[in-house]
Amino acid sequence: MSSLRFRRAALIPAAAVTGALLLSACGSDSGDDAGGAEKAGSASKTRQLTDAQGRKVKVPSDPKKVVALSEPTLDAALALGVEPVGTTAGRGQQGVSSYLADKAAKSQVVASVAEADMEKLAALQPDLILLDETTGAKKTVDKLQEIAPTVVTAKLNENWKTAFTDTADALNKKSDAKKWLADFDTQVADTKKKLGGNAGKSVSVIRWQDGAPSVVGKGEGHVGSTLKALGMDRPKDQQGASTGHSEPVSLEKLATIDGDWLFLGALGSKDDSQKAYEAAKKVTNFGKLTAEKAGHVVVIDGSAWNSSGGPLAARTVLDDIKGALAK
Incomplete structure (x- = not known):
């Protein structure tokens, strides 16, 4: 809190200060409470990007609970050090693709290549959903968007390096992807x-x-x-x-x-x-x-x-x- 805010607070009547403290103890949707202003402000920061389907999507600048509904987006997220809370089963498999299993040990399978389980996905309360056109979930983008900001990172048959870079952009890790490549x-x-x-x-x-x-x-x-x-x-x-x-x-x-x-x-x-x-x-x-x-x-x-x-x-x-x- 700045010194200017402290000076203003000193001018507020005692009763008003008491009321403000009570409100603060109950929580604040605005994130402006003295105890958590900086943390809440960081969590609420968003960026706008245009995805592979031409949709303009506001995404969190620092997503904490990512769901990756396709093999490429899961792969890309893990390569960038992000373990999604939810993900897809590998092609022809019950669980995560075996080559990714160790890195995605904590990821819950909430989709297959054919479709996503909306109920299981929503229960994870994600703040960002990633997918591309290699998965059947591409048909339900509007429903996914109702759960969390949803980004379609690549068209079908997109060059894998381009798809990786665009997925990294959605995660705000484009420079990391550049170094990886x-x-x-x-x-x-x-x-x-x-x-x-x-x-x-x-x-x-x-x-x-x-x-x-x-x-x-x-x-x-x-x-x-x-x-x-x-x-x-x-x-x-x-x-x-x-x-x-x-x-x-x-x-x-x-x-x-x-x-x-x-x-x-x-x-x-x-x-x-x-x-x-x-x-x-x-x-x-x-x-x-x-x-x-x-x-x-x-x-x-x-x-x-x-x-x-x-x-x-x-x-x-x-x-x-x-x-x-x-x-």
């Missing part, structure tokens, strides 16, 4: 120098599910863009943009998933991926693949490679490639 690009450059004889080799990325493969990681997502930055090639049928999150491949065309290296995962943890690999090896002609014969099949944490993408997923992809291919 600079460090990531440095790691990519360092890994590229260490590829040695694997430089420029073809890399196939598949998900093995229900007895057959699906191609994932095409285009400019966190998988495709990282492989491209490393100078890695892709098999012919894995080039160009994807027609969906994944593209099934019939067993009759198993040879089309072959490459110098084959990264294989499942919708789940690395243990799930190992089980998928064991199942794949029993399929006719899988043993004839160049990658399999050369011992170049790499079992991965599918929850990261098959997710909608984010900075921590991209770093997992980079770490897996570095561990397998770098010298």
Whole structure:
């Protein structure tokens, strides 16, 4: 409290001061009470931003209870040191994506990729809700906005680095995201120098599910863009943009998933991926693949490679490639 406020207070009659103290003891919606003015003022500060849907949204300058309803927004928040109070289950999983589970141990699952549980979400009393167009919750933005300020951070198929930066902006951590990305690009450059004889080799990325493969990681997502930055090639049928999150491949065309290296995962943890690999090896002609014969099949944490993408997923992809291919 400033000296000017103290001088003014001295002029107030005793009865008025007593009344003011009683009101203060009961609490104040304005946040102007002497005991908590600074704290309340900080908590009430807001910023206005325009989200990916063109909506102007007032968000808290320092959000304390964030809910992230998509894989990329959860990933981004955790990369920036923010653990949401509520979040989404990973794609094809009951809980948080396994590659994020340790960092999101306290986050309550209140949504799936398909939809959010409004009742569970509201019970958390969030002060900021983040999502993007990779989740079905995008259809209920108006209802979400009634619970807390809601920001749609990215359009479907947005470049993951742009989506990360925009999510960071909603959290008022854009400078932190810039530093994170600079460090990531440095790691990519360092890994590229260490590829040695694997430089420029073809890399196939598949998900093995229900007895057959699906191609994932095409285009400019966190998988495709990282492989491209490393100078890695892709098999012919894995080039160009994807027609969906994944593209099934019939067993009759198993040879089309072959490459110098084959990264294989499942919708789940690395243990799930190992089980998928064991199942794949029993399929006719899988043993004839160049990658399999050369011992170049790499079992991965599918929850990261098959997710909608984010900075921590991209770093997992980079770490897996570095561990397998770098010298």
